[in-house]
Amino acid sequence: MTIFTIDEVKKTFTNGEVEEQVLKGVNLALQEGEVTALVGASGSGKSTILTIAAGLQRATEGDILFEGKSLTKMSQEQIRKIRASEFGFVFQSAHLVPFLTVEEQLLLMLNVSESKMKKREQKEEVEKILKLVEMNHRKDAYPASLSGGEKQRVAIARAIIHKPKMLFADEPTASLDSKRSKDVMTLIRDLTKTLNITTLMVTHDEEMLPYADHIITMRDGLIV
Amino acid sequence: MTIAWKEMKKSKTKFVILGSIIFLVSFLTFIISGLSNGLSQDNAALIKDLPAGQFYMSSDANETYNLSRINETVQKNELKKQKDATAFSIQMGFVNDAGDKQHSVAFVTSTDSKLFEKVGQGEVVLDRSLEEEGIKVGDTLTNNQFSGEFKVKGFVDQKKYSHAPVAYVNVENYKEIYRVNEMQLLFIPGQAKAQAITGLQSFSNKQFLNAIPSYNAEQMSLNMIVWFLVVISGMLFAIFFYMMNVQKIGLYGILKAIGVKTSSLFVMMWSQMLFITVIALGLSIALSQGFTMIAPKGMPFSLTVETTLQLSVIFIIIGFLGATLSGLQIKKVEPLQAIQQGEV
Ligand SMILES: Nc1ncnc2c1ncn2[C@@H]1O[C@H](COP(=O)(O)OP(=O)(O)OP(=O)(O)O)[C@@H](O)[C@H]1O
Ligand SMILES: [Mg+2]
Numbered sequence: 317m318t319i320f321t322i323d324e325v326k327k328t329f330t331n332g333e334v335e336e337q338v339l340k341g342v343n344l345a346l347q348e349g350e351v352t353a354l355v356g357a358s359g360s361g362k363s364t365i366l367t368i369a370a371g372l373q374r375a376t377e378g379d380i381l382f383e384g385k386s387l388t389k390m391s392q393e394q395i396r397k398i399r400a401s402e403f404g405f406v407f408q409s410a411h412l413v414p415f416l417t418v419e420e421q422l423l424l425m426l427n428v429s430e431s432k433m434k435k436r437e438q439k440e441e442v443e444k445i446l447k448l449v450e451m452n453h454r455k456d457a458y459p460a461s462l463s464g465g466e467k468q469r470v471a472i473a474r475a476i477i478h479k480p481k482m483l484f485a486d487e488p489t490a491s492l493d494s495k496r497s498k499d500v501m502t503l504i505r506d507l508t509k510t511l512n513i514t515t516l517m518v519t520h521d522e523e524m525l526p527y528a529d530h531i532i533t534m535r536d537g538l539i540v
Numbered sequence: 541m542t543i544a545w546k547e548m549k550k551s552k553t554k555f556v557i558l559g560s561i562i563f564l565v566s567f568l569t570f571i572i573s574g575l576s577n578g579l580s581q582d583n584a585a586l587i588k589d590l591p592a593g594q595f596y597m598s599s600d601a602n603e604t605y606n607l608s609r610i611n612e613t614v615q616k617n618e619l620k621k622q623k624d625a626t627a628f629s630i631q632m633g634f635v636n637d638a639g640d641k642q643h644s645v646a647f648v649t650s651t652d653s654k655l656f657e658k659v660g661q662g663e664v665v666l667d668r669s670l671e672e673e674g675i676k677v678g679d680t681l682t683n684n685q686f687s688g689e690f691k692v693k694g695f696v697d698q699k700k701y702s703h704a705p706v707a708y709v710n711v712e713n714y715k716e717i718y719r720v721n722e723m724q725l726l727f728i729p730g731q732a733k734a735q736a737i738t739g740l741q742s743f744s745n746k747q748f749l750n751a752i753p754s755y756n757a758e759q760m761s762l763n764m765i766v767w768f769l770v771v772i773s774g775m776l777f778a779i780f781f782y783m784m785n786v787q788k789i790g791l792y793g794i795l796k797a798i799g800v801k802t803s804s805l806f807v808m809m810w811s812q813m814l815f816i817t818v819i820a821l822g823l824s825i826a827l828s829q830g831f832t833m834i835a836p837k838g839m840p841f842s843l844t845v846e847t848t849l850q851l852s853v854i855f856i857i858i859g860f861l862g863a864t865l866s867g868l869q870i871k872k873v874e875p876l877q878a879i880q881q882g883e884v
Contacts, residue, residue, distance in 0.1 A: 372797055372876040393802075399875075400799025411794045411879060415550035416543070424543065428799045458550070474798070 319514050320346040320369070320482060325378035327364055327537075338364050340537040341378070344516075346482075351508060351515040353525055356534035362518040363408065363486050365534070369516060370405050370484040371395040382482070401429040404475030404513075406485040410467035412459040418446065418470050419455040422477050429478035445473045449503060464491035472500065476507055483508060485517040489524060501527040543795075544808040548815065555816060558784060562820035565773040566855055570828035572769050573851065574843030576762040582840035584755050586630070586648065586701040587748065590655060593729035595748040596740040603741070603751045605630070609722040611739060618726060618737065619651060626653035627723035629714060630701060635664070635681040635690065643670060646701035649714035655729065657696060657708035664690035667705030668697050672837055685717040702754055770854060777855055778862030781813050785866035789873070790882015796875040806867045813863040814856070821852045 327339040338361045346352055354362045368375045371387055380387040382402070387395060399405075412421055422442040426433065433441060446452040449469040459467055468491055475483055485504065489497035505527050508515045517528070525531055533540050548555045581588065596618075597608035615627050628650035634642050645666070650656035657665040664681060675681070681690040690709065699706040715721060726740065734742030743751060750756045785792070792805055825848045835841045870878065 367876045373874045396796070396799050396801065399797070403799075405797060407797075407879075411797070413543075413791065413794060415547040420546065424800075425798055428801075 317348045318345045319348040319383060320516075321379075321381040322365065322369060323379040323381065325365065325368060325375045325380065327361075327368060328376045338537050339368075339375070342534075342537070342539055344532065344539065346514050346516060347529075348514050349509065349512045350529040351505060351517060351527060352530045352532060353528035354516065354518045354532050354534060355520070355525070360534040361537045362534055366484050366486050366516060366518055370403055370482075371399050372405070401478060402481045404478070404480040404483045406468070406471050406475045406483070406488045408486040408490060410459070410464075410471040412467060412470060412474070414459055417456050417458055418451060418462075421459075421470060421474055422446070425474050425477050431478060441477065445477045448507065449473045465493070465496045468492060469500065469503075472504065476511070476513065479511055480513060483513050483515045483517075485515065487518050487520060489519065489521060494523065497521065497524065543804075544811045544815075547808075548812060555812070558780060559816045559820045561780065562777065562817055562855075562859075563823050565776055566821055566824040566852070567827060569766075569769050569773050569851060569855075570824055570843060570848050571831065573766045573847060574828065574832065574841050575839075576766050577844075577847065578840030578842040580755075580759055580762055581698070581842045582700045582703050583758055584701060584749055584752065585698050586646070586706050587745070587752075589698070590727065590745065591729045592732070592745055593727055594731040594734045595743040595745070596726040596728070596734075596737060597724065597743070599739055599741045601741075604753075605724050605748075605751065608724045609720070610724065610726050612722060614737060614739065615651075615723060615726060618728070622728050622731075624653070624730065625726065625728045626655060627651045627726050628653075628656060629718075629720075629724040631714075631718055632702060632704060633683065633685075633707075633717065635683055635707060637675055637681055638679060643673060643675070644704050645670075645707040646704045647714060647717065648701070648706050648708050649711045649723075650708075651711065651723070655727070659693060659708050659710050661710045661712050662688050662691060663693045663710065665694050665696060665708040666692060667699045667707075668695045669700070669705045669838065671695050683717060685719075686713060687716065688713070702752075770851065774855060774858040777817075777859045778865070781809075781859050781862035782866040785809055785863065786869060788882075789870060789878050792870045793873070793875050793878025793880075793882055796870075796878060802871045805870060806864070809863045809867050810860065813859050817856055817859045821855060825849070825852065 322342055322344040325339055325342045326337065328335055328337045342365050354366065356362055367373050369380060375388060378388070382398065413424065416424060419442055422445060423438055426438050426441065431438065443452060446455055449472060451466060451469050451473065454462065454466060462470065468488060472488060475485070488504065489500050492500060501524050504515065507513065596610070597605050598610060601608035610627055619625050619627065628648065631647050632644070633647050634644055636642050648656065652658065659665050666675065675692060677692050677694055679692045681692065683690070795805060828843055828848060829845065832841065832843050
């Protein structure tokens with residue numbers, strides 16, 4: 317079943333006088349519970365389409381449909397609500413909140429998604445997720461003291477703790493070694509399968525492709 | 541919201557630095573306004589301490605009280621009509637102490653009134669500052685225009701005119717020193733609206749103060765100093781809170797990206813701003829009030845708690861505006877854009 321549709325999305329960046337069309341009409345349909353991998357040369361527009369899909373920036377033209385509702389027609393506040401409770405996002409670099417401990421990051425995410433859980437249940441949920449990403453022993457650490465791979469695992473935990481319907485991940489394994497990359501991919505795959513999360517993921521790494529149900533290639537702002 | 545607090549706890553240094561700047565700037569403003577207020581008090585406490593009412597000087601005096609002569613019959617009539625009314629005169633002059641040391645004073649004389657000191661002939665009541673110059677009760681003072689001697693009867697606090705201590709003398713002695721018979725001024729306290737008195741021109745307290753040439757010019761400079769200081773330090777506050785938040789735009793981008801409400805971001809900015817400002821201003825108020833107590837006696841310094849509170853409220857409002865302005869900026873920007881701006 318199609319849960320997410322990208323329809324003729326275009327994006328033009330204006331830098332002073334120069335206009336650059338980065339996306340030239342991207343079409344994509346994502347099936348519920350499946351992992352879709354986006355590949356393509358650097359600068360082909362992968363991150364751009366991913367962030368537009370996740371409501372982190374707006375398209376210049378075209379439409380984004382999530383469960384039949386058009387994101388492009390929503391107000392900032394409506395999109396925020398969807399981001400908070402229905403979407404999870406893993407950035408190319410982790411982007412954790414620097415002054416919160418690992419545990420606090422995840423509790424904040426639960427709060428933001430207006431989780432109905434009680435305080436104690438929230439803590440249990442955080443512990444469960446941290447065990448999944450093997451970070452429970454570092455739950456009181458601040459991001460600055462984590463390694464790149466550890467940060468990324470916390471970022472993944474943050475992206476799924478509120479059980480979103482959609483997971484967007486921009487090269488989640490870029491800062492990891494081969495072994496850790498495979499662990500993280502297995503994790504994403506297992507989590508999304510058990511929680512029935514639909515995933516759109518950008519990757520450079522050939523080795524990650526076996527974990528995807530579909531592979532989509534982008535070139536110069538178009539899907540080929 | 542607790543994230544505001546957690547951030548301050550984690551980046552203590554940053555917030556302490558910001559707080560100390562707010563503290564220093566507000567402390568500077570308080571001290572300067574205290575000094576300026578003190579100078580203004582030093583210049584005209586005698587007049588400023590009078591209750592609201594109406595001053596009258598002769599119409600032909602050109603609004604210069606020094607040239608004013610109140611007609612004696614008019615004076616008699618008015619004093620009879622208004623029971624609190626008083627006629628008084630001020631002239632700058634000197635007294636010499638027993639060691640023949642000269643002290644400059646403002647001679648003040650008046651008809652019977654509870655607003656002015658009552659002194660008998662050959663007596664003088666002085667401003668307290670002369671006590672610090674070594675004059676004691678019972679000392680005798682002389683003046684080269686005066687045939688007799690003045691015996692110091694007592695001291696009063698904070699009675700200054702034109703930066704000189706006031707010397708209250710009897711009308712008869714005053715007449716001898718300055719060889720005049722008429723009083724310069726008529727004052728009717730409690731009179732909100734001036735009445736028309738033939739040959740006299742009326743002034744409210746404020747108008748009268750402004751009619752004193754030295755006071756008017758000095759006051760303009762002092763007000764300018766304080767206002768510039770308030771405006772510039774206010775702008776500094778606003779810019780500081782603005783910069784603090786704009787510099788954190790990457791962080792706000794992350795918070796926006798995970799779906800934190802914009803209102804929560806505003807609450808975060810406001811509460812941090814309030815927390816820092818209130819502590820810094822509290823410290824400033826305490827220290828400047830402490831300074832009021834330890835300030836050297838001769839230094840004109842007058843800073844009331846009301847003035848500091850008024851200034852504090854202005855600063856808080858301005859800080860609030862600065863924080864709000866940056867909040868609006870952050871509200872407008874798309875999460876990704878904010879994160880990217882934070883990265884450079
Ligand atoms: N905010 C922006 N302003 C101007 N140009 C931008 C902006 N963001 C991206 N671009 C441009 O859009 C193009 C596509 O960028 P994008 O980040 O989507 O590429 P990508 O496929 O993710 O590349 P990579 O694999 O290197 O991450 C690039 O040429 C980039 O310079
Ligand atoms: Mg990219």
